[in-house]
Amino acid sequence: MEDYGRFLALLASTLLVGFVSVILSLVWVFHYREGLSWDGGLGEFNWHPVLLIMGFVFIQGIAIIVYRLPWTWKCSKLLMKFIHAGLNTIAMILAIVSMVAVFDYHNAMNTPNMYSLHSWIGLTAVIFYSLQLVLGFAVFLLPFAPVYLRAFLMPIHVYSGLTIFATVIATALMGITEKLIFSLRDPAYSASPPEAILANCLGLLLVVFGSLVLWMASRPHWKRPLEESTKVLRPTGGTPEGTEVESTMTNRSDADKSDLRINTEAARKQNLKLDEAGQRSTM
Structure with a gap:
């Protein structure tokens, strides 16, 4: 791999920033927001930011760059597809649970659903992520799609995946800001209390994490070699993909x-x- 040392440094930085982001989200909800529970109260709502940051941001980011790991290039492409799909499936499950938590909380508190820009874009991201996951399974994982269709859809699959990831980051930032504005009264958000500073730092870490993931995913010299990516297990008597x-x-x-x-x-x-x-x- 070209610039192997730089890649390792960026990878370590990405994982560290993502891990710290998850820890800060837990510190936020446990220290300032009544922890986690599933009783229709604030603790149930708190599952929403924690699971989204853990799954929709951190795990999805790892799923994006998993093909870039050079020590996996000797593994079959089919195995890496399963790992990629598995990580995205876990992220999708966590996102759905977080959506259920926030809707359940709103209904228990008689709060209207789906009125803010944060909720509109967030639900749109979840829907497109679901479509991306289903189409990815059908076209790239199952051995039924013809090669020309995979070749045609691959750039669209990559572009849409990166776009959804960036949209999720933006949605998380809107959600953090919205939560602080609604929750901080005395002192107000504008007074920059400790909770506001911690949540703002969390937002900055999410931006850094997203930027690192997008940078690593967009470098062509860190792409899985073509001769390795075309070696996919096929049915008996078939030919390798590509x-x-x-x-x-x-x-x-x-x-x-x-x-x-x-x-x-x-x-x-x-x-x-x-x-x-x-x-x-x-x-």
């Missing part, structure tokens, strides 16, 4: 060579027959 065209071209080349040999042999036999006929006519 090699169908090469195999077809090879088969065609062999067929052309075989036809040439047959035609040459036929022409030689025809010439021999003509020579023998010519010799009989002269005798």
Whole structure:
């Protein structure tokens, strides 16, 4: 890998920032927001930021860069697909539980649902993330989609995944700000009490984490080598993914060579027959 040392430094920094973000979210809800519970109270709402930061941000970020880890390049692409899909599935489950928690809390408190920009964009991100996950399973994990369809959809899959991830970061920042504005009364958010400073620092860490993930995912020299990424387990008698065209071209080349040999042999036999006929006519 090119710039291997720099990659390791960025990877360690990314994991550290993500881990600290999860810890700060737990410190926020336990020290300032009555902890965690599932009774329709504030503790149930607190599952919303904790699970979203843990799953929708941290785990999704790891799922994005898992293909970049050089020590996994010797693993089969199919195994890495399962790991990628598994991490995204865990993130999706945590996001759904967090959504259930906030809706349940709002209903218990007679608070309207889906009125803020944070909720609109957040629900949109969850819906598109679900579609991304389902299509990813159907097209890239199951062995039924043709190669040309995978090649066509791969850039769209990558772009949409990074866009959803960036949207989730932005939604989390809006949610943190919204929560502080609604919750901090005395002292107010504008007075910068300790809780506000801690939550603002959490938001900054999420921006740093998202920026590091997007940077690592967008560097072409840290991409999984093509010759490794095309080695995917296929059904018995099948060909590795990405090699169908090469195999077809090879088969065609062999067929052309075989036809040439047959035609040459036929022409030689025809010439021999003509020579023998010519010799009989002269005798």
